[in-house]
Amino acid sequence: MTTMTAARVNRWLCVLLIAYIAGSCAVQLENSTGGLVRWSGFSVLVPVTAAALLPMRRSLLIGAATLAATVVTYGFAIHGVSAGGRTVVITAVALSFALSIVVSRVRSHRLNAPATATRNRSCPPDPADSDPCNTPEAPHPVAVSPPGILPAALPQPAVVELAGHCRTGSGRLGVRAQWLDAIPLSGARVGLVAGAVTGPNADATASELRAAVRTLADVDLQPEELLAHLADVLARLRPDVRAGHDTQTTTSSVSAQCLYAVYDPASCRCTIACAGSPPPAVIAPDGTVASLDLPEGPPLGQTDLPFGATEIDLPEGSTLLLYTHGDADARDSGRDELLSALARPQRCLDATCLSAVKALLQAPHTQVAVLAVRTHALDTRTVATWDLPADPAAVSYARSHIAEKLAAWGLTDAIPTTELIVSELVTNAIRHAQPPIQLRLIHHAGSLVCEVADGSSTSPHLRRARTFDENGRGLFIVAQLAERWGTRHSHYGKIIWAEHTHAPDRAVTTV
Known part of the structure; x- marks a missing residue:
């Protein structure tokens, strides 16, 4: 209703301005027949008024009509106008028309800016639509596939560079939500997380698990201890997830994966533990690509056995890739495609992350989330x-x-x-x-x-x-x-x- 009213007002205002232009020209022509030649200075205000009140297309129409009517009236129809007076009148209207174009563009830009900002917040751009290496250095938004949208952007700790992407491919999969996170810890360390939940209310469960990981990480637990506590959190959230005496079977329809790593830039060591997630890949500073050999941990809630952790050295400039995919039963699925894609040099970290996403989608997996981490080290100066x-x-x-x-x-x-x-x-x-x-x-x-x-x-x-x-x-x-x-x-x-x-x-x- 409001839109229709505004359109009707704009239409009538446009008609009134055109009528004013026509009436002004008619009055000037009639006066000129009696020997009176006088310019109506209010004609200069018509294009600017239209630019301030009407949409750009209609304001340009009014401005062009005003300029054309002035040229025809004072340049050809009215006789007895001096050359200098004719130049002044036409130049004044032309400048008014130019000013109306500037006003109209500024007004249009200000009106469209809030809508563009809202659209960018609610719909993150597809990273495949642009060159990731040409984007300015800023926290990379995690474009998560619905359902399970998590509205948090990855923080950018100084000791690592981060790039993260979640993508949906073809195929069928149950309700699934994924999340990536980076958590600043004490001693300039950083916690790295890649998790996924499949089952009913997956998005709500993933959000609660993400909050639980952040809380447990603040207590400075070891990665394997954090996963054990996270399994207890999941059991309290979904009591049907807790396994019985038979640790090989469970009747739950919920499956949760999580990989948690802690990188220490002072020692350049990283401690990693996983629960149902595929092992991460590492790109060494010299370009060598390898897949880490981690203790295979079952998904959260499917066993009461303790989780294992592995410590690795990550020299400065190494790239660590944490990822999850939809095929929870095939832990090593897509590993060969991933390693082949990572062996090809990329221009930037974001391009490396996108290359890993595309390689995992070819496996095929219906949903993929990849977190690429490039490490830095603290030296004797710090x-x-x-x-x-x-x-x-x-x-x-x-x-x-x-x-x-x-x-x-x-x-x-x-x-x-x-x-x-x-x-x-x-x-x-x-x-x-x-x-x-x-x-x-x-x-x-x-x-x-x-x-x-x-x-x-x-x-x-x-x-x-x-x-x-x-x-x-x-x-x-x-x-x-x-x-x-x-x-x-x-x-x-x-x-x-x-x-x-x-x-x-x-x-x-x-x-």
Whole structure:
């Protein structure tokens, strides 16, 4: 109804402007017969008025009609007009017509911009329709095939480059949703996820599993432990998924796959665990392509056995490809096509990702999701590591090492705060843990991360010390000075870390 009313108003306004032009010309012709020649200056406003109120096509029509009527009336029909007056009149109307074109284009652009932005948010462009290497550097949207659309774009951590695509091919498949994700972790690490859910309410289940992975990753669990907890989450979401005593059979109609990897740019090592997902592929910096040999894990919820994990070295410049496909029963399906496609050099990471998608769709698979990851490394200019003895004197050594390294990095304002944090963490490790003790300092993305590793698996807890207690204030001081802090476990013990910015106003003066 609103559209019809606007069209009717525009039509009548167009008619009125044309009538004004015709009437003005008729009045001028009639006056000229009596010897009176006078130009109606309001004719200049007609094209601009039309451009401001009417659509572009009609505004151009009004402007052209005004210019043509002026040329005919003052150039040929009315006699006695001087050459200079005729030039002034026609030039003024021509300039008004040119200004109306500019106004009309600007107005049309502003009206179309919101619709274009809305269309781009709701319908991501098909990556096959354009050259992926010509796009500006920005977070790559994950174009997910319905159902199960996840409206999140991939973040772009500084330690990796990411490109992700989900595509639908031909064939029949049950209701399926896929997701790709990258999760910043402590110590400049990044968690990489590729998952898929097949079955009723697949899109809702995939969204809940994605949120659960992000929550579990924030706890800094090992990849295999995260998948075990994710299986419990799926069992609570869908009680029919939990397997019975016979771990080989299940009556559930829901199947969930997930591959979770953690890349550490300081050591250039990646830990990977999978549940029902195909093994990832790796492109070495020299172009060599290989498929990783991972422990075969069943889909989530189909067994109570623990998951396995594999550690691999990823030198700087390596490309890791995580992917899922619709053929859950054939774990290695499409591997040969994928490796052949990756062996051909590509111009950019996005092109590599698209090449992998097309190769997997030829297998054929009805749905494919690929996450391409190019790794970077932290060097001695951003990472420093020291091995410390289990001796109280090591605290002063640690403080001196920290001060020396921060001065070399040009971060003298951060020395007091970092020294105090390191003192508390190292003291706790010496008093309550066991060797080996290692201190690592990371300068990354405007923050300083202090990590103290030891051989104990006991986690410290923040508590409120009473007035006359001699202990219990170390972690409280760390929590007050740091932006974030936490504990993560490894196969060799644990790591307590604290992260803080090195702005001058956070500096602390100690006496």
